[in-house]
Amino acid sequence: MAPDSAGTVGKALELLTCLGSFPHGASASQLAQRVDYPFSTVYRLLNTLVSTGYASFEPETKHYRLGLRVFQLSHQVANARGLNGLALPVLETLTAATGESSLLSVLDGERHLTVHKVDGPQFRITTDPGDHGPLHTTALGKTLVAFSAPAHREHLVTTLALPAQTPRSITDRATFVAEIERVRERGWATQDEENDVGMAALAVPVVAPGGRLLAALAVAAPVFRRSAQELEEFLPALRDAARQLALQLPPR
Amino acid sequence: MAPDSAGTVGKALELLTCLGSFPHGASASQLAQRVDYPFSTVYRLLNTLVSTGYASFEPETKHYRLGLRVFQLSHQVANARGLNGLALPVLETLTAATGESSLLSVLDGERHLTVHKVDGPQFRITTDPGDHGPLHTTALGKTLVAFSAPAHREHLVTTLALPAQTPRSITDRATFVAEIERVRERGWATQDEENDVGMAALAVPVVAPGGRLLAALAVAAPVFRRSAQELEEFLPALRDAARQLALQLPPR
DNA sequence: AACCAGTTTCCATTATTTGAAAGCGAGATG
């Protein structure tokens, strides 16, 4: 488990990932600076990425951006893992019932990855599908940690960095351990201005019939309308939606 | 203009692409066989892909599949290129108006890549977002060729392979050249059982204000309900929808 | 208990990547 020893391929993939953080593309020199590899290395790697369709190159601006192959492949992932639109109606129903935004996330390494969201009628949430979020300051994250396989949970709980996102974030390990334990006991997690000032959320796990954790489902609202505690009245609706999702998502 | 895809990185990316063709994952040996690299090479590459999140590995089945990073990155592509859900309502309106399925595709190398589709109420189309299709046997493909930049169009028209998909497919180069020219003159393309037996389609280009080709938009129907010619009555609705899309999609 | 198909690890060989430096433009400056 060494900190990944970057070979050539590792560099290429890191570069590709880095390309993703420039929505409007970037020049070879910008990218070289960002990933901190020698310029000519980056230049050559970019050519390879372009020739395989993973990146595209605009001659007029000399900018590189992510290519269509990424888009195409993602549909395979989405279909195979049930991250495609099929889950959306459940979130829409949930939002209709609660009047607040719904979010569906999965565990992705040491962060959570938002898969779907449906904005409430009153409020647009800043998290979008494809966005990552921390595990220790979000209702979704806490839920995903609390209900992942014991070994993995242990690993996360003890090694996760706990930087503060807001003054209310949990930054103390003992407190975090206790919080996760509480989430496990209750079966749901909250977040009260721990990730964004002014926002609260309530999340429950989506577990397959076999007991395996598939995702986490949350309702989020601005605190001026619903306090974290008031959100708890949505628990039955949330659990119901999670149950439906569990049947719909592929078991593994 | 190096057609070579040699190089370690090229192999890794080809392997990644190959993974995309196994929706339910594949074992290392299956993949090695498919891409025809030595087994140990494939094995090492797979490890790198997994450690970067581009692939995931299920220890219980020893199967590899595409990882969440692909999904995450694709949202960057989709947002930057207007391939996200924003275009969908236009297709939905079109399908509501015509009663037939709508499709939106972009040019991806020597194929077209379907970005969105909306099924008609009577019929489910077999093409899905993320699917590739040939350029010479589809209305979408012909349109994309006919309205791409002159130099590129020339290249495609003269070098594309023209394999038959059905008995009606265009397989003769001269015929194809003439067909593309006709599409350019009329401003729209049809397909009459040239790609799938029993299906016809009508497509128009989506061109940015600057004249640059952005995508192609099509209506498709089974011929027993609408002949290719009967589809032409939808031209005004199609053009209208294409105009709306042109304003909505980002200019480049 | 021996067998087999697939997976994981190892290592000497060698091809591949590397990155400084030298060409190119194209746009800015004197």
Add this chain to the structure above:
DNA sequence: CATCTCGCTTTCAAATAATGGAAACTGGTT
């Protein structure tokens, strides 16, 4: 108009990192 400057592109000897055959390993089957 000549010169400078900055960023993109290509080259090439040095050395690093990929290669792939083979051997150890696993676990399921005859």
